Structure formats: structure tokens, C-alpha cells
Amino acid sequence: MHILNPQQLQEVDVLTMQRQQIRSWDLMERAAKAALKQIIADHPAMLGEPITILCGKGNNGGDGLVMARLLLEMGQKPSVWLQHASQYSVDNQENQGLLPIGYLKTFHLHTNFEFPKQGLLIDCLFGYGLSKALTSDWQPIIEQINAFEGRVVSIDMPSGLACEGHLPAGSPIVEADCVYTFQMPKLNLVLPDYGYYAKSFKIISIDLDEAAIAESSSSSFYSDADSMATLRKPRLKYSHKGTFGHALLLGGSYGKMGAMVLASKAAIRTGCGLLTAAVPIAGVSILQCTVPEAMVLADTNEQALQDFNFPTAYSAIGIGVGMGTSVESQQGFSIFLRSLPAESKLVLDADALNCLAKHSQLLAHLPKESILSPHPKELSRLLGTWQHDYDKITKAKAFCQQYEVYLLIKGANSLLVCPDGELHFNATGNPGMATGGAGDVLTGILTSLRAQGYPAKEAALLGMYIHGLAADLAVEELGEESLIASDISNYIGKAFMRLTQGGF
Structure with a gap:
């Protein structure tokens, strides 16, 4: 619209x-x-x-x-x-x-x-x-x-x-x-x-x-149900798990492994064929017990990602949730990012964004059409402060154009800023989503859609819409005060059904 x-x-x-x-x-x-x-x-x-x-x-x-x-x-x-x-x-x-x-x-x-x-x-x-x-x-x-x-x-x-x-x-x-x-x-x-x-x-x-x-x-658009319904890809009768891609999620640290659990569940609910979660040693049993559908890789460090010695030949990679910003994690992230093939499909959130903000020279190594999903505080670390929303948008456009990436700025009417300067405001979501872990769910959704072959722009648009719609459906039964991130993940399936059926 x-x-x-x-x-x-x-x-x-x-x-x-x-x-x-x-x-x-x-x-x-x-x-x-x-x-x-x-x-x-x-x-x-x-x-x-x-x-x-x-x-x-x-x-x-x-x-x-x-x-x-x-x-x-x-x-x-x-x-x-x-x-x-x-x-x-x-x-x-x-x-x-x-x-x-x-x-x-x-x-x-x-x-x-x-x-x-x-x-x-x-x-x-x-x-x-x-x-x-x-x-x-x-x-x-x-x-x-x-x-x-x-x-x-x-x-x-x-x-x-x-x-x-x-x-x-x-x-x-x-x-x-x-x-x-x-x-x-x-x-x-x-x-x-x-x-x-x-x-x-x-x-x-x-x-x-x-x-x-x-x-x-x-160059400004509003992502409503009609426009989003056209983006969803129908599933063919003879599809198999390989058809829908193999996603890799990297993150987690001691005390923050729940972020990886949330992102992993959301990724699977969004429909990727296979999911691997790469976590510190302390997170292996947690992921194996809470997300049995996922495969798990362990870093050499017990409590935080350090070596990042993981394969990169995945359909899409999401990185950052619960990762922490220890010196070891920052160094490992830097090496991993530099090692990625240019064609990698990358989603970055949370501490991956904080590492980029601390080491701005890494921005030049982002694969083209990467999706970055900051909340306002993370965005300010990347862009610097702004005077008002129009100043923020100007800086975001320049950032996306310079690095050829997508910025998905989370919040009410989440905003997708595109490399060509287009602005896409989201129609779904509610204040109940102001709760810890909601962004981790979004990272899982985005990584899953990229793994399934959705282009970056379509994945970001559909991802933020489904994320908000799942929360809206959950709130109808639970109320805004009681909404937690797991609820959003649990309603992803109903969100896809509602989008397909129309009427929201």
C-alpha cells in the first residue's frame, strides 16, 4: 500500500x-x-x-x-x-x-x-x-x-x-x-x-x-495483509525437507541460552527444512532438550562462542541472539564474518550488531543484502544519535545504501529501510511485544525465510509482518500484559494460516 x-x-x-x-x-x-x-x-x-x-x-x-x-x-x-x-x-x-x-x-x-x-x-x-x-x-x-x-x-x-x-x-x-x-x-x-x-x-x-x-x-509503503499475502510461497506436493533449506543459527552464552531456544523454535515454526544451532558447550544439552527438531554444534568454549569454527555452507545464517560481547566472542565473530562467502545470506541481530558497532571496519565485510534487525538502542550504536525521526531515516538510508544491506528497525510499525531508499512500514504488532525475547523470535523467522529461498527484501517484509501478526493473534487470547516471546513463536502457524485465508 x-x-x-x-x-x-x-x-x-x-x-x-x-x-x-x-x-x-x-x-x-x-x-x-x-x-x-x-x-x-x-x-x-x-x-x-x-x-x-x-x-x-x-x-x-x-x-x-x-x-x-x-x-x-x-x-x-x-x-x-x-x-x-x-x-x-x-x-x-x-x-x-x-x-x-x-x-x-x-x-x-x-x-x-x-x-x-x-x-x-x-x-x-x-x-x-x-x-x-x-x-x-x-x-x-x-x-x-x-x-x-x-x-x-x-x-x-x-x-x-x-x-x-x-x-x-x-x-x-x-x-x-x-x-x-x-x-x-x-x-x-x-x-x-x-x-x-x-x-x-x-x-x-x-x-x-x-x-x-x-x-x-x-518510496514509502505500508505492508498490509493484501500485499503480504502475495509474497508467501505455496508448498508443492513433492517437496521434501531439502526443498526448504538448511538454516544455521549462532548465538547463546551462559545465562542467555534462552535466546537461542526462542530463535530456533521460531525458525522451525516458520518452515525451514533443517536447522542447526551453534552454541557454547553449556548450551548443547539445553538446545537438545528444548528443541529436539534442531541439530546442535558446539563451540570449544564452555560459556560463550569463541572459535566460531563452524561450516558456512548453509542456506542462510542468523547470528547474534544471546551471544554476548566478550573479547573472545568479538574476535571470533570478526574472523567468522570475514570468512563468509560473498553470496552468504546473513541475518544479524542483538550482540552481532553490538560487535559491528564496536568494530565498524567489519561493516565492509557484510555480504550484500544482509538483514540487520536492530531495536532503537542498537540502531543508535550503529548510526549515532539522531535529532528526530526524519533525521534517523536519512541516516538509515545512507547506511543501507553504503553497505547494500537492509535495516529492519523494530518497534511499533517496524520499519524496513532498503538499499534503494524505499521505506516499508509494518501493519501488524502491538505493545505486548515489548518483552524480552521477542526480537530473538524475529531473528529465527527471518533466518528461516532466507533459508527457504525468499529474497532478502521479501523475507524481511514477510518476516516482520508474520512476527507482528502472530503477536496480534496471541494477544486476542492472552492480552498484552501477559504476552511472552514464546507465545509469539507458538502463534506463527496461525499467523501463516490467517495470512493465507485473509481477513486480518
Whole structure:
């Protein structure tokens, strides 16, 4: 799914109206109906509670006016506030005239609202057309919205949050409980810096012209179920275990062997034909007992990987989980990395990344199209600090281009940065995944997919999607607080089934 900039969104709107032979008013009507339908589905109790709609002077405000009219037709009596202005958009003006005379209340930037103590507030002040931060004049209005004790939902964007671009700290922005955004996500809805203003979002289809969207050039994408389902490879009747590759996982150290157990189980659950786990001597019996499906190789060191004297002729190699960063492990890792054939399919996580950060000269020895999967702290060790998300993305793009690797930055809406500069944001996952070992599971998934022959980009995209989807399915039964990494691994099979069947 494309992520477009405001100019492209406007162009798609225009092409949609031309090709579908409708007016902008019709498109507004369609959008408002779709948004209201979803809001009611998510908040059925709202029809018995106070509803407040704040409308701006543009087309986002027009959406709010349409919703107000629809609610009136349903027998509801929403409180509707319209921004006082000398000029309104054409469709906004037309929709004002479709409401009962005298029904609208106008507000100025100094207005003190008397919001009810509960209910739903629908924010329709600014949409995707906002290109910069609101001035401080808007602060009193935004503060009153954010102080509302009920639920706040925003249409298309939280008012004050532009679709893209860095905004100064302290800018007036609505803190929405949910954003109902039209057709596709907007870039600032999937960036950590602005997560506080869009605690969740839902994509509302308004049947914009698909060809017009496809014709729009974009380097940012949102990995949803439809796009991910096309990546999954069907299994043929006469396949055998050799068909699906032999993966090697290297890691573990005294006290951290659980990371290798988690990664190994995830790799097998993801479908590689064979798995070998390379661990210190102390980990052999642990792996043999907990993951009987895996073969095990032992390093010469009792408590940590040291010699790394393992074969390299595997379908894919994942390295780093629970490995530690002892001097011996760093030296062994360095020798092993330098010895890898150029065509090796490599996944690096955790302490492998920390070793790279300590010895940056090793980055030049990474096989092309390696996948690195850092969490934000590990990323900062590789890239250095950044000022904000756009600065982080710029540095990540440069890193990937320089070393021809993929960076899978873990977090909410995990981000895959590609060597060609493409950005792919993930649609699955939840806060329950903020638990030890979740990243080890991802390493197993990624290594398994690479071993099965998935190209690096497809493996990273499908891997992070399945990882998040497995966690989402687990949370449906267990809740976010109780989710542990093993649960994610246990639900990988159901995640593949859900992806195949659709409906998520």
C-alpha cells in the first residue's frame, strides 16, 4: 500500500473525480459516510452519549458537517462547532446550508468550550492539507480538546499534525485516541515521534481510483495483509525437507541460552527444512532438550562462542541472539564474518550488531543484502544519535545504501529501510511485544525465510509482518500484559494460516 504526500493525495482525488465522473462534494459525502460508519461500529455506545463535532473551514471541516447531518438523520443531536472564518471551502459552504438554520455554533481561537464530561469528540479541524505546524494562537483550542474527558477521534489526521515533515516540539496537536484516515496511512501516522497524537489509526477505504494511486511515484509503503499475502510461497506436493533449506543459527552464552531456544523454535515454526544451532558447550544439552527438531554444534568454549569454527555452507545464517560481547566472542565473530562467502545470506541481530558497532571496519565485510534487525538502542550504536525521526531515516538510508544491506528497525510499525531508499512500514504488532525475547523470535523467522529461498527484501517484509501478526493473534487470547516471546513463536502457524485465508 502506497504512502503518498499531500500533493499526490490531491492529485489522486482529482483523478478519481474525473474518472468516476463525480463532484468533490460527492467524494466528501462518500468519505464522511464511510468514516461515520466505522466510528459507530467501533463506538456503538456513542449513539446514547453526547457527541461533539469540531469543524474547520476547509474540506476536513466539511467532512464533519456531513457527519453532523447524517447523525441528525439518525435522530441524534450532535453539538456542532464551526470555525469562524471569512471564507470557507466550496464544499464546506454547501454542507453548511444542508444543516438546519441556526444549528451550527461558531467558535473563535479564544472561545472557551463547555464540553460535556463524557461522550465522543470528533476532530475535523484540519486534514491532509495542513503543511506546517499550527501557530501558538491555536494552543487554547487544542488544549481544550486534549483535556476532554471522553474519547477523541480525528478524521484523516489529528488536527495540527501534518501528513509528513518534522514538527517542532510543543506544536499544538490534537491527541487522538483513534484516527480514521482515508484510503492509506500518512507518513507521520507511522513514525514514533508522533505516536502520542495518534494512539491508533484505522484506514477507511473511500474507493479512490486504484490506477491513480498506482501511478503515483512513492518510496514509502505500508505492508498490509493484501500485499503480504502475495509474497508467501505455496508448498508443492513433492517437496521434501531439502526443498526448504538448511538454516544455521549462532548465538547463546551462559545465562542467555534462552535466546537461542526462542530463535530456533521460531525458525522451525516458520518452515525451514533443517536447522542447526551453534552454541557454547553449556548450551548443547539445553538446545537438545528444548528443541529436539534442531541439530546442535558446539563451540570449544564452555560459556560463550569463541572459535566460531563452524561450516558456512548453509542456506542462510542468523547470528547474534544471546551471544554476548566478550573479547573472545568479538574476535571470533570478526574472523567468522570475514570468512563468509560473498553470496552468504546473513541475518544479524542483538550482540552481532553490538560487535559491528564496536568494530565498524567489519561493516565492509557484510555480504550484500544482509538483514540487520536492530531495536532503537542498537540502531543508535550503529548510526549515532539522531535529532528526530526524519533525521534517523536519512541516516538509515545512507547506511543501507553504503553497505547494500537492509535495516529492519523494530518497534511499533517496524520499519524496513532498503538499499534503494524505499521505506516499508509494518501493519501488524502491538505493545505486548515489548518483552524480552521477542526480537530473538524475529531473528529465527527471518533466518528461516532466507533459508527457504525468499529474497532478502521479501523475507524481511514477510518476516516482520508474520512476527507482528502472530503477536496480534496471541494477544486476542492472552492480552498484552501477559504476552511472552514464546507465545509469539507458538502463534506463527496461525499467523501463516490467517495470512493465507485473509481477513486480518
